[in-house]
Amino acid sequence: MRKKLIPAILLVSSVPAILFSAGCKKEPPGNSATATFGAYDTEPDWNDTSKLIKLGYAESQGKHIFYTYCVWCHADATPAGPSNRSNLTPMPPLLNDGDKLNGESDEYLQNMITLGGGALGKSEMMPPYGKTLTPEEIKSVIAFARAIAQPPYQKPGRPGSAYAPK
């Protein structure tokens, strides 16, 4: 009688163990985030303001710096209203001018902002910001420019990388 009991106990006790180990995983109900974003992580497309461009962290920091230091000459509308751009000859490129800026590498733009136009043989009207902004801040402004470029900016693929854009 006792010998019959042992396997029975084993069997009975294994059932909840299996149930327990198999059944405790459950998916919570999915919560989809709402698709509206405030102005700190989006920028309207300058050529078509009904479209919003989403910005990552570095880009949103760049946006903040752009609207403090650069907007006065590199946009046609500024927080104060009209822009200083039309006052200048040669006219500075708009920040979203992909035709002009997409061809330039990040390094070139970094140098341009750090050292100023004069140092790179361009207009002296572009002052150097290397002593005012940190390299990180300048990088973020470039990231912002890349994000809003029209036509859109394509990252140059790294040769041999499996993740180069097709």
Place this chain on the structure above:
Amino acid sequence: MPAEDMGKLSDKLRLTFAVSTVVCVLVLAISPVKDFRAEWKHYKRAYVKFAQGRSDTKRLLGDYTMEIDQIWLPTMNVTDRCMTCHQGIAQPSLADSSVPQPFRAHPSIPHNIREWGCTICHRGQGPATEVAEAHKTTLAWEQPLLPARFLQASCGSCHQADIKEAPQLARGRELLSYLNCQGCHRLNTVDRSRLGPDLSSVGYKVSREWIYKWLKEPRTVLDKDGNTTVNGYENGDESRMPKFRLKEEEIRALSGFLSVQKAKPIEVYKINPAVVSAWSKNPELLSQGELRFRQMMCTTCHPLAVTRAGETKLIGGNIGPELTKIGSKVNKAWLIAWLRDPKSYLPNTSMPQYRWSDEDLYKVSEYVTSKLSDSDLFSNVPQLGAPTEEEIQTGKRLFTDKGCSSCHVLNGAPTQKDFGPDLTALGRKNASELEFSKSKIERNLVSYIQAKLQDPVSVNPAARMPQYSWNQEDLDAVTTALLSQTGPPPTSALQHLVIPKKETAFQVVGAFAQVFERYKCYACHRFNGYGGTLAPDLSYEGSRAQKKWIAEFLKNPQTIRPALILRMPQFNMSDKDAQVAAEYLSLVLQKPDVDPESVDVRQFTPAMAAKGKQLYEVKYECQSCHTIGATGGYVGPNLNNAGNWLTPAWIEAWLRNPQALLPDTLEPRRNFTEEEIRALTAYLLTLRTGIKTQSVKSAGNLHSLAQGAGR
């Protein structure tokens, strides 16, 4: 059972044993299999595979182990296992957006991720090792990840002072202060609020009909076209008075009660009859009044709806109330008394006390009452007449019950405190701690806050909170600021992490104190961290500007920065007041490391100035931002009168390092040599008003600019 069968096992028993052995082995195997198939191990293996497909495999797998990676900060109660799956988070070569998640590197931020972990900023469950449990709300783990667009809220848990990396948080705190949310709620890290106006004598100022209209629809009173989009949206500011959900009889009672509040009679001023008779028939009266109104720059503080090209926009500052229909709002005798001495009506007002001639007072008050008015304002307001005693008593009760006394002082009674719930720890609440009642809102903190802000009744039908109308940006900014209210740090050991807000006070002594108080310099200007931010910081004005120039400027302010819309008002300051202010500013508001004796003006020769001109115009092309004569840009101040305006020591120090003098200035720091600095200073000191240069193009631009800017 027969004796020979004793000790032998029956087939049935054998089978039972066999099955139970297999089951037993299986059960024992479940744990290792489960462990092998754990979600995090899947990502570990995927990462190895991913790294092997790249050229920098060795570096990517440098510290790889098949274990849970964990950051443990016992004092902060942080256990972060996020890096178990997010393995490339600190690998700069994985920053590219083509790298699949969860392996992508974190964007570079001011804090070291390896030192602080992830959940301090992103929230979520640090110790969890499954995707759902780490990021979302599950039954046992309540804290979900903070949506990325509110991430700046986490900055605010430690950084109580505003930081430039978190503009959204700063805007949210500014709104909480501007809208006086602290009138009803307890909040941390928000500036001291500006209360609504004292209503003790409001009966002298406005009619019962106006109060009725204002309580019914605070926004449309401000609006010219009958819709509510003009105020708030075009100008980017919310109306400070929200809409309370009041019943018709409640509005009648409150308006009745307020219209009999006449604590302190106004001092009726009689304008010289000679002035009145000389001007009252003059057809130029109103246009002259408008001219004086504009010259006094009332719109620097007060917004005004202006229709241009079919579009109505509010233009002007947000320090004072909107004035588009003020003429239909206030009583003329009150207006004149107010303009002459605002302090006697509202002791704590920011309105400066102008010096008025009777002529100006008559012209401006006539212009305001007849032109800034709207005859249709009361078209849908019923005839109310004098309030009954019952209405007054009901109004008195409602004034307290509805929370009016949280923002408005009445008869010297202090404002009501803590009318609404304490929000200092709102940001760290879990969904189960919030009162959703039967609403259809998603059960999480962010949805709760946004629903409550947008429509308080949708969360709780009995809510006392009034109705605001936000644009999406402001809604997100306020949500961010509320999410940053995470209460005091959980342990006292963390107190040192909190970067507190500096409390500032600026005490003025001597004769200047009266001038300072009369003209409310601090309403717009900042002094050593105290005061408004509308106008330039004057903490070091004594080092920057010459005394004579300050006195002249105060008497007759001129535009230095052509791009600015808002300008210094003309106060008709007396010679004595201007002199006192100039003395004080130039003596006291000095920057210690700008030594006025450091530059000897006698060393400057015309040759140096000529070289400076060359540097200014050709080598550095300063005219791209600064204007001299009519040539140049308008990003920086115009330098027409630099020789009379700026001190030589300031110019030199500024050229060496502008940010050292004003940290927020736009002027980039350049690599001038000492010789160049001297030459530029010599040149700038030769610039005095009267310089004529001929550039038609720029002059035209500046003209159109001034028009575009609204003035």
